[in-house]
Amino acid sequence: MTTPSISPLLNRPGAVAGAGIDAGVAAHYGQPVPEQRALETGKALVDLSNRSVVTVTGPDRLSWLTTLSSQEVASLKPGESSELLLLDISGRIEQAPAITDDGETAWLITEASHGAALAQWLDSMKFMLRVEITDRTEEYAVVGSTAPLPPEALGELTPVVWQDPWPQLGVGAESYAAVAEEDHPGQDYSWQLTILPRQQLEAVVAGCEDQGWKVAGSLAAEALRVAAWRPRLASEVDAKAIPHELDLIRTAVHLSKGCYKGQETIARVHNLGHPPRRLVFLHLDGSEHTLPAPGSDVLAPKDPSDRDSLAGERAVGVVTSVARHHEAGPIALALVKRKVDTEATLVVRDIPEQTEHDDADSAEEQAAAEEEAQEPTPVYYAASQELIVRPDAGQKVGRPKGDFVRKPR
Numbered sequence: 001m002t003t004p005s006i007s008p009l010l011n012r013p014g015a016v017a018g019a020g021i022d023a024g025v026a027a028h029y030g031q032p033v034p035e036q037r038a039l040e041t042g043k044a045l046v047d048l049s050n051r052s053v054v055t056v057t058g059p060d061r062l063s064w065l066t067t068l069s070s071q072e073v074a075s076l077k078p079g080e081s082s083e084l085l086l087l088d089i090s091g092r093i094e095q096a097p098a099i100t101d102d103g104e105t106a107w108l109i110t111e112a113s114h115g116a117a118l119a120q121w122l123d124s125m126k127f128m129l130r131v132e133i134t135d136r137t138e139e140y141a142v143v144g145s146t147a148p149l150p151p152e153a154l155g156e157l158t159p160v161v162w163q164d165p166w167p168q169l170g171v172g173a174e175s176y177a178a179v180a181e182e183d184h185p186g187q188d189y190s191w192q193l194t195i196l197p198r199q200q201l202e203a204v205v206a207g208c209e210d211q212g213w214k215v216a217g218s219l220a221a222e223a224l225r226v227a228a229w230r231p232r233l234a235s236e237v238d239a240k241a242i243p244h245e246l247d248l249i250r251t252a253v254h255l256s257k258g259c260y261k262g263q264e265t266i267a268r269v270h271n272l273g274h275p276p277r278r279l280v281f282l283h284l285d286g287s288e289h290t291l292p293a294p295g296s297d298v299l300a301p302k303d304p305s306d307r308d309s310l311a312g313e314r315a316v317g318v319v320t321s322v323a324r325h326h327e328a329g330p331i332a333l334a335l336v337k338r339k340v341d342t343e344a345t346l347v348v349r350d351i352p353e354q355t356e357h358d359d360a361d362s363a364e365e366q367a368a369a370e371e372e373a374q375e376p377t378p379v380y381y382a383a384s385q386e387l388i389v390r391p392d393a394g395q396k397v398g399r400p401k402g403d404f405v406r407k408p409r
Contacts, residue, residue, distance in 0.1 A: 024050035028217035035216035042147030049141035052115020078103035091265025153207030172254035178387035189228035244275035278389035284330035292350035
């Protein structure tokens with residue numbers, strides 16, 4: 001498995017290291033709010049050098065990727081961008097790489113946790129086709145921005161750039177959103193990933209700063225992504241996720257494309273049924289001055305104010321991403337059951353992690369440690385839901401029958 005080194009930008013004054021899916025790069029550099037504002041206005045870049053880069057070369061690369069994936073990329077022209085999904089036999093998402101082609105090479109960008117597996121799986125599917133797959137993560141770094149990097153910072157470099165298609169409907173796509181296209185918050189979202197030689201990362205960053213740009217942390221990028229309802233592979237995709245639940249039919253699936261693994265589920269849910277879960281946007285109560293952790297339960301209680309009953313309330317969903325937006329405040333994305341009342345006030349139940357203690361040296365210390373080790377007190381956040389995926393999405397031919405994502409016998 002390729003593991004890129006810790007980003008050199010973490011050595012900058014004020015840098016605070018990211019954790020979890022954003023480990024290896026900075027969460028922020030001491031000024032999270034100004035960093036987010038600069039990123040939103042196109043005057044900042046984000047170090048995403050922990051992302052994986054995989055290349056596919058050879059004359060069959062685009063037609064081959066089309067046969068393997070949910071997307072039609074055989075006609076992708078040099079410089080164009082798209083995204084594709086690799087699914088299991090039941091239509092569940094396994095990979096969701098960004099893709100752009102430079103005329104000779106298809107460049108795939110994915111999460112740090114998925115790059116090695118992506119390269120290995122693609123290599124196992126070559127057969128007799130004229131393609132070569134290479135994990136280039138050690139050679140190349142990725143930076144994110146909402147505007148093109150200044151040419152003066154790039155010098156003689158001509159980097160590969162992927163432009164996020166979100167939320168524009170692709171060819172053969174369809175919206176599962178509960179709002180009209182012109183009202184989709186992603187219409188104000190612009191995001192691109194620039195692939196640079198890893199050894200040039202610091203020089204390009206310095207060049208951007210010379211042009212008045214800031215360096216922003218991953219928290220800034222996450223806040224803009226969540227506000228735009230943009231799903232992320234490492235956050236919104238779990239072992240059960242299908243594209244319909246995340247509104248990924250709009251940018252990552254061609255509904256009229258030919259055979260590929262998982263296609264039956266894509267077609268059956270779209271034409272005959274509804275996705276079992278739906279992505280929602282949450283406005284969180286900010287009075288706690290903290291944020292719930294991803295993975296926290298989402299509840300739909302009859303009385304959200306009855307705190308005594310919340311501990312035993314059954315979860316109807318899970319928080320997938322959390323951010324603090326410089327204008328909207330604390331926000332989140334969550335996956336909830338399709339039939340959750342769309343008008344209900346939800347509650348997020350976050351159970352803080354227990355703090356580990358060294359072995360106590362005395363009976364008094366042991367008793368104190370045992371008392372501290374008791375079940376942590378949950379923290380509750382009121383959450384108003386904003387529909388992303390509408391509950392009636394799918395069922396294009398009006399014959400809902402059965403569980404369309406059940407594993408085949």
